[in-house]
Amino acid sequence: MNETIKIILNRRSIRKYKNEQIKDEELQMILEAGKYAPCGLNQQSTYFTVVQNEKMLKKINDVCKQVYLSSGIKVFEDRAKADNFCVYHGAPTFVIACGEKEVAAYLNNGSVALENMLIAAESIGIGSCWIHALTMIFQTEEGQTLKNELGIPDNHVFVGAAAFGYKDMPQPSPAPRKEGTVNIIR
Ligand SMILES: Cc1cc2nc3c(=O)[nH]c(=O)nc-3n(C[C@H](O)[C@H](O)[C@H](O)COP(=O)(O)O)c2cc1C
Structure with missing residues (x-):
């Protein structure tokens, strides 16, 4: 098995991070991987907001907590009530991917960019x-006020986000893969 395949298969979601910031060159490599993801019509519609500022990270968590608590959805309310609630799992780097809403494939473009970043992170030992x-x-x-404070352009909408940092937990084992999800027509 080549290194790329090994990294793709070994990547797992990490939910506990060391209290140490990743190096700037590591962040740049991860972002570069995101920017070089495929995108519809090469429109490069994804806007990446990197948050490493502790106050801003806390603000994001506070807004999430508030919104969860008043969501009327029990599972979210219960999560937000936990003393250690942290939507980004205490990671020191949080990347928010938004997409130009006028671009038809903005969701797909942002999603593949995020996945590229997760794989790139794993390849350099970052969770x-x-x-x-x-x-x-x-x-x-x-949330809209927060979006403005984060400097996300008005015509961009949220696609997804990802936490990054040095792992502070053993690599989880993958869940077994579901059967019957592939149909090869030859
Ligand atoms: C669209 C999407 C949304 C997700 N949202 C969250 C989330 O909000 N919080 C979280 O801890 N994990 C989230 N995850 C991670 C999944 O829970 C995880 O990928 C899945 O359980 C498989 O585990 P693995 O990534 O370790 O293989 C999300 C993953 C995807 C692709």
Whole structure:
């Protein structure tokens, strides 16, 4: 098995990180991998917001907590009530991918960019986890204010986000793969 395949198969979602920032050259490599993902009509519609500022990270978590608590969805309310609630699992680097809403494939473009970044991170020994929770918060007034504070352009909408940092937990084992998800027609 070649290194690329090994890395793809070994990548797991990491939910506990060391309290140490990743190196800037590592961040740049991860972002480069995101920017070089395939995209419809080569429109390069993804806008990456990197948050490494502790106050801003806390603000993101506070807004998420608030929105979750008033969501009326029990599973989210229960999560937000936990003392250690942290939507980005305590990672020191959080990347938010948004897409130009006028671009038809913005969701696909942003998603493949995020996946490229997760794989790139794994290849250089950095843990990551896709974080979808912000979908809900950007639909609220508090979320819109946060979006402005983050400097995300008005015509961009949330696609997904990812936490990055040095792993502080053993590599999880993958769940078994479902059967019957492939049909090869020859
Ligand atoms: C669209 C999407 C949304 C996800 N949202 C979250 C999330 O909000 N929080 C989280 O901890 N993990 C999230 N994950 C990670 C999944 O839980 C994880 O990929 C899945 O359980 C498989 O585990 P693995 O990544 O270790 O292989 C998300 C993954 C995807 C692709």
